[in-house]
Amino acid sequence: MIGIDGATWEVLLPLMRAGVMPTLAKLVDEGISTTLASTIPPDTATAWTSFQTGMNPGKHGVFDFHQYKRGEYYPSFVNSERIGTETIWDILSRNKKKIILVNIPVTYPPQPINGCMVTGLLTPSIKSNFTYPDRLAREILDIEKDYTIITTQESFRNTSLDNFIEELIRTETKRTNVMRHLLGRYDWDVAMIHFQSTDPLQHAVFWYLDEKNPEYSPQNYQALQKFYSSIDRNISALLDQIPRSALKIVLSDHGFESVRKTIYINNILITEGLLSLKKQGFFRQKLFALFRALRKIQGRFFKQMFSFPRSIALVAKTTLVDWTRTKAFVLTGWLYGFIYLNLKGREKGGIVAEGRTYEELRESIAKNLSSIRDPETTNRVFRKIYKREEIYEGPHLKNAPDLIAVPEQGYECSQSFIETSDDIFKKNILGKDHTGTHNQDGICIFSGKDLDASGKLAQAAIIDIGPSLLYYCDCAIPPGMDGRVLRDIFSPEFRESHPLLYEDKEKAPKPADEQDIFSDEDKKKIEKRLKDLGYMD
Ligand SMILES: [Zn+2]
Numbered sequence: 001m002i003g004i005d006g007a008t009w010e011v012l013l014p015l016m017r018a019g020v021m022p023t024l025a026k027l028v029d030e031g032i033s034t035t036l037a038s039t040i041p042p043d044t045a046t047a048w049t050s051f052q053t054g055m056n057p058g059k060h061g062v063f064d065f066h067q068y069k070r071g072e073y074y075p076s077f078v079n080s081e082r083i084g085t086e087t088i089w090d091i092l093s094r095n096k097k098k099i100i101l102v103n104i105p106v107t108y109p110p111q112p113i114n115g116c117m118v119t120g121l122l123t124p125s126i127k128s129n130f131t132y133p134d135r136l137a138r139e140i141l142d143i144e145k146d147y148t149i150i151t152t153q154e155s156f157r158n159t160s161l162d163n164f165i166e167e168l169i170r171t172e173t174k175r176t177n178v179m180r181h182l183l184g185r186y187d188w189d190v191a192m193i194h195f196q197s198t199d200p201l202q203h204a205v206f207w208y209l210d211e212k213n214p215e216y217s218p219q220n221y222q223a224l225q226k227f228y229s230s231i232d233r234n235i236s237a238l239l240d241q242i243p244r245s246a247l248k249i250v251l252s253d254h255g256f257e258s259v260r261k262t263i264y265i266n267n268i269l270i271t272e273g274l275l276s277l278k279k280q281g282f283f284r285q286k287l288f289a290l291f292r293a294l295r296k297i298q299g300r301f302f303k304q305m306f307s308f309p310r311s312i313a314l315v316a317k318t319t320l321v322d323w324t325r326t327k328a329f330v331l332t333g334w335l336y337g338f339i340y341l342n343l344k345g346r347e348k349g350g351i352v353a354e355g356r357t358y359e360e361l362r363e364s365i366a367k368n369l370s371s372i373r374d375p376e377t378t379n380r381v382f383r384k385i386y387k388r389e390e391i392y393e394g395p396h397l398k399n400a401p402d403l404i405a406v407p408e409q410g411y412e413c414s415q416s417f418i419e420t421s422d423d424i425f426k427k428n429i430l431g432k433d434h435t436g437t438h439n440q441d442g443i444c445i446f447s448g449k450d451l452d453a454s455g456k457l458a459q460a461a462i463i464d465i466g467p468s469l470l471y472y473c474d475c476a477i478p479p480g481m482d483g484r485v486l487r488d489i490f491s492p493e494f495r496e497s498h499p500l501l502y503e504d505k506e507k508a509p510k511p512a513d514e515q516d517i518f519s520d521e522d523k524k525k526i527e528k529r530l531k532d533l534g535y536m537d
């Protein structure tokens with residue numbers, strides 16, 4: 001299995017047609033492919049966790065990179081121990097299947113599996129315990145002494161497009177070398193590698209990939225082809241290492257599209273009188289503005305001299321809020337709007353009464369948000385506002401935001417707020433902000449001898465991949481899974497000799513570990529990385 005973060009047909013099809021990705025084109029030609037629906041939100045941590053569990057976020061509890069700690073007005077990072085249920089790796093392991101995993105998001109800290117793993121996104125660094133078993137780390141570093149978990153968008157800010165591309169190519173080539181080594185050295189039934197670099201690249205320069213965008217230029221597009229061509233070569237090198245007959249699955253966690261503006265829901269809530277700042281907040285706001293201005297002027301030197309970690313910034317921001325006069329707020333979620341109500345009995349300083357008051361407030365916020373228009377276009381900026389119970393189900397529903405606002409194409413939401421004005425929009429700037437954002441339409445490709453040669457797949461979702469993989473591996477599927485087995489893609493002979501098996505008893509959900517496993521230093525590293533990716537403000 002090959003994960004390509006944020007891969008979308010919009011980008012891949014023209015590249016395949018132009019001969020830039022011949023290996024992928026061959027897999028598509030010989031196999032079955034379709035658009036793969038992501039999760040709500042189409043966030044990398046959420047979607048890959050739904051892939052790894054076959055479940056909706058209400059069952060696994062990962063709604064975002066952050067997890068909002070109830071009552072504390074402060075988010076913490078998700079990690080593999082926060083996944084509130086069994087993963088497909090657990091299920092494959094107890095069915096005695098041998099596994100190799102390289103770079104799957106939200107696998108840090110590494111969990112014991114029947115095989116080996118190198119953890120992925122949200123691993124603080126290779127100085128952390130990034131492998132299972134522990135001793136594997138030595139072996140990895142012997143092959144690639146500066147193995148890289150991720151290259152972020154920050155590199156693009158500090159260098160040229162060509163250098164950024166070179167760096168991303170090096171990162172994924174090192175990863176491919178590690179996987180080739182593991183495939184050659186260890187027995188395996190299921191092996192998966194994940195290429196993360198497509199995500200920071202597309203966030204940084206999606207405008208260059210989008211022919212309809214005014215920033216599009218043939219020169220930049222040509223430079224980017226180099227990157228996609230190297231991904232294709234990596235795939236080819238991996239396919240050389242596995243049996244021809246093996247089932248190959250290529251998938252992405254979400255699609256991508258151009259983004260023009262960021263919506264600050266907290267500022268909308270301030271305007272509506274639902275979120276209040278403390279009086280002294282005004283002076284602190286000015287202080288923030290000064291800090292930022294100084295940082296801009298002094299650049300790197302100032303950053304080193306007066307390091308101003310984002311965690312402090314985030315805490316400082318939440319300390320600006322007057323909770324005794326705040327009814328609704330956004331603290332987590334950067335893509336879709338995650339709106340929490342300051343509910344009595346649930347939040348430390350809750351002021352919204354349960355029952356009718358809560359329901360009426362939710363209704364009125366949803367109604368107001370759906371009427372918000374972009375003054376430049378006069379079009380609405382939210383496509384849909386969901387109540388959490390409309391889209392999630394399971395023991396973690398109680399941790400979901402009370403409302404989830406889905407922006408229209410071309411917009412993304414921020415979990416922060418603009419401190420110095422009443423603006424609710426900010427225009428995204430090339431090189432500084434995202435120019436690409438996630439959407440629902442990921443990709444999947446299946447290829448291999450057990451597939452139905454004439455098979456077609458009209459619809460599939462990322463939560464379907466886990467159960468389908470278990471079916472292919474002759475493992476019984478736990479009944480709690482929300483995804484369906486994509487059985488139609490397999491040949492009649494295969495289906496006949498491989499009955500669909502379900503485990504009879506629903507396993508009790510594993511209690512998610514609420515402990516924060518990250519040290520302050522690790523938190524800073526992860527926070528910096530998410531900020532560099534543009535996932536935090
Ligand atoms: Zn992603």
